[in-house]
Amino acid sequence: MRVIVLGAGVIGTTSAWYLAQSGHEVMVVDRQAEPALETSFANGGQISVSHSEPWANPTAPLTILKWFGREDAPLLFRPRAELAQWLWGLPRRNTDSAFTLALYSREQLRQLRRDTGIRYDFDTRGILHLYEDGDEFEHARKQAELLRARGLDIEIKTPEGCLVIEPALKHSIARVVGGAYAASDECGDAQVFTRALSDLCAAQGVSFRFNVSVKRLEAARGAIERVVIDDEKGIEESLRAEAYVVALGSYSPLLLAPVGVSVPVYPVKGYSVTLPLEPGDEAPYTSLTDHARKIVISRLGDRLRVAGTAELNGYDTEMNEPRCAALVKRCFEWFPNAGRPERAQFWTGLRPATPSNLPLIGRSKYSNLFLNTGHGTLGWTLACGSGRALADIVSGRKPEPEFGFLGFETKTKRATLSVTPHPTA
Numbered sequence: 001m002r003v004i005v006l007g008a009g010v011i012g013t014t015s016a017w018y019l020a021q022s023g024h025e026v027m028v029v030d031r032q033a034e035p036a037l038e039t040s041f042a043n044g045g046q047i048s049v050s051h052s053e054p055w056a057n058p059t060a061p062l063t064i065l066k067w068f069g070r071e072d073a074p075l076l077f078r079p080r081a082e083l084a085q086w087l088w089g090l091p092r093r094n095t096d097s098a099f100t101l102a103l104y105s106r107e108q109l110r111q112l113r114r115d116t117g118i119r120y121d122f123d124t125r126g127i128l129h130l131y132e133d134g135d136e137f138e139h140a141r142k143q144a145e146l147l148r149a150r151g152l153d154i155e156i157k158t159p160e161g162c163l164v165i166e167p168a169l170k171h172s173i174a175r176v177v178g179g180a181y182a183a184s185d186e187c188g189d190a191q192v193f194t195r196a197l198s199d200l201c202a203a204q205g206v207s208f209r210f211n212v213s214v215k216r217l218e219a220a221r222g223a224i225e226r227v228v229i230d231d232e233k234g235i236e237e238s239l240r241a242e243a244y245v246v247a248l249g250s251y252s253p254l255l256l257a258p259v260g261v262s263v264p265v266y267p268v269k270g271y272s273v274t275l276p277l278e279p280g281d282e283a284p285y286t287s288l289t290d291h292a293r294k295i296v297i298s299r300l301g302d303r304l305r306v307a308g309t310a311e312l313n314g315y316d317t318e319m320n321e322p323r324c325a326a327l328v329k330r331c332f333e334w335f336p337n338a339g340r341p342e343r344a345q346f347w348t349g350l351r352p353a354t355p356s357n358l359p360l361i362g363r364s365k366y367s368n369l370f371l372n373t374g375h376g377t378l379g380w381t382l383a384c385g386s387g388r389a390l391a392d393i394v395s396g397r398k399p400e401p402e403f404g405f406l407g408f409e410t411k412t413k414r415a416t417l418s419v420t421p422h423p424t425a
């Protein structure tokens, strides 16, 4: 079947890969000049099954109150954001579903590495979660018990135990009350991965059209008839296929709303800082999650990536100096000798978040329109599993993991597509 994938981020590209593996003829289109130049460009790098609980967890309201009015707050809600959306009681099943998909996705990523030998500055030393606050650590301890019962190897650590796992913490361990170590989690560069996978896709016959902008979908008789783009020269062109996959990240709702598909996907802005490392720099090797500030720190080859902060402020992608400076400052509080701050490169991206923190994967109300979007804080972690499941659904197979895929009845029920009108629609 001929399939057009809209979007060449990590989600669109993994979708294309697994669709091609299933024997489909695939074309990917994107407005950028290369894959992964938007949200998949410089994220925190974590493949984090152990963090399948969203940051909008029961401790989030306290975090927001504690930091209220500060520009460098880890969670920042600008006035026009719908705070209530994010603070509604998150049912347990959301965490369970995200966990199931994350675990499946990590297996798919490992399988892909074995099958193709793909390289992307990855590291398999695990993820160490660090806590400074007693209550948050207690919550983490209970969470770890639940995850362990479901098969994840996560262990609670004393500060001394954390230091054994990551000796570079020696200057800052005094502030840590405890940690949780997920030895089988990983990290790696999502952009390098996506670019390498797009090369592998091309070698399998997938075609890519970059520098083209998707303008609209046109539907008739319950199916999508064509997608209209502005081509490389800005001239309108129609593309036709038997199936269409929307993987436009935060921009998915803007394309879908005019054809009557309302998806609760909201842009949540985040920042990252990348520090080039030199021999002798005392930077960590183990990927870390700093729960007090909701930031992650990953070594990606000879670079240190520090990422985090969540800001609800529409599609604004302006760089905010205090927020970048806060990430750098925090990194050097942990690791005073981790390179030179003046060499830091800043980046900002929009997480395609849903209030439930679950992505939307599956068939829409149109028979040939499929969604793979809304991966929020965990898009890199969930990419391979989501791509594989999407390809299964397009091919008429039931995906393996027990997850609330759209258009599939599973034990896990989930909200339907039209629950929340998009604020910009």
Ligand SMILES: Cc1cc2nc3c(=O)[nH]c(=O)nc-3n(C[C@H](O)[C@H](O)[C@H](O)COP(=O)(O)OP(=O)(O)OC[C@H]3O[C@@H](n4cnc5c(N)ncnc54)[C@H](O)[C@@H]3O)c2cc1C
Pocket: 006, 007, 008, 009, 010, 011, 012, 029, 030, 031, 032, 035, 036, 037, 038, 039, 040, 041, 042, 043, 044, 045, 046, 047, 048, 212, 213, 214, 215, 247, 248, 249, 250, 251, 269, 270, 271, 272, 296, 307, 308, 309, 348, 349, 350, 351, 352, 373, 374, 375, 376, 377, 378, 379, 380, 381, 382
């Ligand atoms: C600061 C930060 C840290 C993060 N850290 C982690 C982490 O450690 N681990 C993790 O698992 N996840 C992390 N994430 C989340 C992860 O990066 C995202 O969930 C993921 O990149 C989303 O991928 P995507 O392919 O859906 O979106 P994108 O990468 O944005 O891809 C969408 C593509 O669609 C294209 N596009 C959009 N509109 C149009 C149009 N009209 N026409 C043509 N093309 C269009 C864009 O050019 C883009 O290439 C982080 C995110 C941020 C912001």
